[in-house]
Amino acid sequence: MSRIRKALIWMNLALAVLVIAAGACRIRVNHLVNAESMNIKKTSGIKEVALTFDDGPSPECTKDLLEGLKERNVKATFFVIGEKAEAYPDLIKKIQDDGHIIGNHSYTHVNLGILSKKDACEQIRKTNDVIYQITGEYPQFLRSPFGSTQKNLDCQMNMIEVLWDVDPRDWEVQNKEKVVNKVMTDVKDGDIILLHDGYDSSMLAAFEIIDRLQAQGYEFVTVDKLIFELP
Ligand SMILES: [Zn+2]
Known part of the structure; x- marks a missing residue:
């Protein structure tokens, strides 16, 4: 086990202890997570991936996507943009009601890495507030647009940053077959797959990926299940 992996386990354990100890207090967490930190925590032997x-949310696609996920009994994680959440609160509520996880993807989809610390935190805080107003829950997970964040960003918010392992660049190719093939080639146990819910091709690709991976014995879980599954 690499030193980085060991460090990530201890960071997760320390986080769990801190969250319990902190109670209502807000603590700083600046923690990047991908499959490297997850595989070692898997104990079930069941192959798991997170979509x-x-x-x-997208007024064109999210509703149909949710329908297809429900039909397949799959829970996913949605990293939503604050201003879109504000515009389509019913879709956010439906994502929550269907049992998916809602994460923060900034308020206007900006590169947080090049903003001032104050403005970057404002993007995150504003989105958290919008999601809270709709769902009654603050998101625990953050995915910075473009995976771009900045060192030592201390927004005094208790959040975990989640990256990804498999990226078929679905927004660029907008082709179901290409997206499916890329994911099926690259995916392995414990991976986080990155897709976007604004494209029909991505939605149809997601359904085919689910059907094919389920046939191979994979289970689809939300990112929290992978991150907090301790040994
Ligand atoms: Zn994005």
């Missing part, structure tokens, strides 16, 4: 959908 994540960024940049929504």
Whole structure:
């Protein structure tokens, strides 16, 4: 086990202890997570992957996507944009009601890495507030647009940053077959798959990926299940 992996386990354990100890207090967490930190925590032997959908909610696609996920009994994680959440609160509520996880993807989809610390925190805080007003829950997870964040960003918010392992660049190719093939080639146990819920091709690709991976014995879980599954 690499030193980085060991460090990540201890960071997760320390986080769990801090969250319990902190109670209502807000603590700083600046923690990047991907599959490298997850595989070692898996104990079940069951192959697991997490589907994540960024940049929504989308008035064109999210409803149909939710329908297809429900039919397949799959829970996913949606990293939503604050201003879109504000515009389509019913979709956010439906994502929550269907049992998916809602994460923060900034308020206007900006590169947090090049903003002032104050403005970057404002993007995150504003989105958290919008999601809270709709769902009654603050999101625990953050995915910075473009995976771009900045060192030592201390927004005094208790959040975990989640990256990804498999990226078929679905927003760029907008082709179901290409997206499916890329994911099926690259995916392995414990991976986080990055898709976007604003494209029909991505939605149809997601359904085919689910059907094919389920046939191979994979289970689809939300990112929290992978991150907090301790040995
Ligand atoms: Zn994005």
